[in-house]
Amino acid sequence: MMSSRYYALIPAAGVGARMGADFPKQYMPLAGKPMLRHVLDTFAAHPAIAHTYVVVSAEDGYIDEVTSEGNTLAGKVTVLRNGGATRHASVLNGLQAIRDRIADNDWVLVHDAARPGLGAELIDRLVTALENDEIGGLLALPVVDTIKRSDAQARAEVTVPRDFLWAAQTPQMFRYALLRTALETAANVTDEASAIEALGYRPKLVEGSPRNFKVTLPHDVALAELHLKGNP
Numbered sequence: 001m002m003s004s005r006y007y008a009l010i011p012a013a014g015v016g017a018r019m020g021a022d023f024p025k026q027y028m029p030l031a032g033k034p035m036l037r038h039v040l041d042t043f044a045a046h047p048a049i050a051h052t053y054v055v056v057s058a059e060d061g062y063i064d065e066v067t068s069e070g071n072t073l074a075g076k077v078t079v080l081r082n083g084g085a086t087r088h089a090s091v092l093n094g095l096q097a098i099r100d101r102i103a104d105n106d107w108v109l110v111h112d113a114a115r116p117g118l119g120a121e122l123i124d125r126l127v128t129a130l131e132n133d134e135i136g137g138l139l140a141l142p143v144v145d146t147i148k149r150s151d152a153q154a155r156a157e158v159t160v161p162r163d164f165l166w167a168a169q170t171p172q173m174f175r176y177a178l179l180r181t182a183l184e185t186a187a188n189v190t191d192e193a194s195a196i197e198a199l200g201y202r203p204k205l206v207e208g209s210p211r212n213f214k215v216t217l218p219h220d221v222a223l224a225e226l227h228l229k230g231n232p
């Protein structure tokens with residue numbers, strides 16, 4: 001039997017509403033290049049990744065410039081212009097579009113365009129941890145703060161025990177057929193692991209890194225630049 005290959009799928013069809021810029025945040029310049037380009041460069045340079053697919057919206061007017069710069073992504077990255085209204089829809093549309101280019105058993109690493117701090121060592125950590133896994137899993141960080149649940153007026157109602165709580169990151173890595181089925185079946189989910197969990201499986205949690213945080217709000221930009229300039 002042929003061994004499984006590894007593919008990256010990057011949902012990049014969001015509008016970045018919480019960032020409040022007048023263009024999608026994945027195209028913001030960070031440490032000399034657009035946020036999305038950091039992510040594409042990382043996957044394109046990784047020896048384990050057979051190919052990278054990036055999902056953008058049909059109206060996207062930025063992606064061609066971002067992928068053509070320097071010509072180093074040629075043959076390594078394919079743009080899919082079928083992003084959906086939610087992250088869930090964008091990932092599923094991407095998976096459906098590549099059905100003839102991937103085997104059911106191949107692994108897909110789904111990674112947010114908005115997490116430019118991912119480095120090769122974290123990809124290695126995830127891939128190594130899941131080498132002999134049947135289900136797959138994701139990078140995540142154990143929660144370190146005391147956790148409060150509040151009422152609608154932001155008054156603490158209860159302190160939630162943080163044992164066994166993790167904050168989900170990406171990549172989230174699952175075999176193609178299982179992931180596609182899970183996302184086709186699930187109601188709107190915010191990550192791939194939720195859809196897999198809904199089928200009754202337990203994705204493996206592999207320790208990620210604070211550096212791999214999601215750039216979401218305006219104040220995240222300076223921190224992302226700091227990380228990326230320290231280690232481009």
Ligand SMILES: Nc1ccn([C@@H]2O[C@H](COP(=O)(O)OP(=O)(O)OP(=O)(O)O)[C@@H](O)[C@H]2O)c(=O)n1
Nearest residue numbers: 011012013014015016017018085086087090113
């Ligand atoms: N319809 C969507 C929404 C999000 N994403 C992608 O999913 C990732 C994580 O989403 P998030 O940080 O929530 O990005 P946005 O949806 O762009 O941000 P916001 O919720 O603030 O609008 C990003 O790479 C984003 O581009 C996507 O591909 N398609």
Ligand SMILES: C[C@](O)(CO)[C@H](O)COP(=O)(O)O
Nearest residue numbers: 087112168169170190191214
């Ligand atoms: C997939 C994810 O990055 C894990 O934290 C997250 O669920 C997606 O971001 P959102 O802000 O919930 O859309």
